[in-house]
Amino acid sequence: MAVLIPQKVEQVLFAYENELKCTFNNKIFGVYIYNSVTLGNFDDSKSDIDFLTIINEDFDDVDLKKLKLIHQKLLNAYKYASKMEGMYIRIDKVGKGNDEIPPYVYFSNKKLHEYGYYDINSVTWWMLRNYGVAIKSPSISNLQLNIEWKNVITNMNYNINCYWKRKLENKFIFITDYWIEFSILTLCRILYTFENNKITSKTEAAKFAANMMVNEKYKMIISEALRIRTGASKKSLYKGRVDRLRDARDFVENIIIYCNDKYNLI
Template sequence: MSDGLPRPVHEVLRFYLERMNEQQNGLLQGFYLYGSIALGDYYAHCSDIDFVAITEKRLNDSQYAIVISVHKEVEKRFPKSRMGGIYISWDDLGKLHTDIEPFPYYSDGRMKQAGYFELNLVTWYELKHHGIRLIGPAVEELGLTIDSKLFIQNMHINLNTYWMRWIHRATSKRHPSSLLVWLLGSRMEWGVLGITRLWYTFREHRVTSKVGAGEYALKRVPERWHLILQEAIRIRQGGGVSHYRSRKRRKADAIAYMQYMMQECNAMFS
């Protein structure tokens, strides 16, 4: 177990790995963390424990049942553990959905037997450059390769599909997302810092955390956008008094900022 993990994460994963070994010793041949923990941006109230679990072969029915039972135990002992990850074989490592069959994964407190959860170049990039090993060979020995051109292309597609739809729904009076962005600071923070991470990557060709991207933007975007960025960072870090007296203005600033980011990002590909 890595000594540098946040205490809540350490406790959850120690229990999880102990129970996995008790159920079937050696089933997990590799276990790696990526995402907010690996990027040094973990906050217990909102961050997930993102993982890649590797087995010799794809889970059979009895092994799948073991994994389900262990996750249920984890959820019972740590109701807010927020684990989410994929169960793949060594042969699957580094591949995309076009290259392999659907695989088991765990997300939002549920185990799914087949899907492509989080199978993308961002996952492999974060694992290659920031991953934390708990079981298995060192990250450097995994031999992960990233097609940097495809990496940027895929993120640009994500900008003009997922994030474009996100903004459209948040501005549509008939869509529930519009109300949620007004009501929930966490939803607003997701949008503001999420799209800012893409902008950072397009500029620097690297990946950073949400807070890291927000702090980066504060030094580079017009002052007009500083307040909404500071608000998003405050919410992400889970403390302090809001910089806004009006949720209506906060939502308006968030949407306007995200539309500004869309334009800035797409201008790089003109």
């Protein structure tokens, strides 16, 4: 699959890969990207540059100091380095989820985290296997990822019936622009995944979901989420945040019920 990576993204990724290999040599197995960049849906203002760096052995304290310097050097030199979000996973942990591996190093919000958990799950590995791109690194096929679609569906089931049901318990979580965008577009993406047996960008999933909706208030909350994401207008489609909050909660609950009923989840 030929993927056209935006030049400014490519510049920072090539610089990153080169710094890693020059500093750590054989400790680095390979650098890979996935999600919006490789789906051809990179948005300058909203998209992250999602990466997975596979390492042959763990970093020690000295290595971590060097790694911090690499990221800081990139942040100083490249605008798009601030969009990098990713994890450093040992090669013998490839294909496993957060519940199966010890804490790992990850980079998020322009900061290197030396110990913790981030975005490792079946969806991550499936996206890497099917849409990932190697950055001057061994082919992704060398990672021998044995992720099946049923693993992705299990992850989506957990998302809606655990994560999002818990979020609904908080009556005011959907009051902010951030949570409107994140919740509505994520649920649109989950709906798209169930309906089409594939994964797409949040923007494309939102367009698909809007076309499915009969209720006008659901179309409106999707449009509001897209407005926030794209920055098309600073003015909300809603007169007040309370009405918007109510529609967002109703939308999330509706998608949960719809997916559970149609796909026999739980």
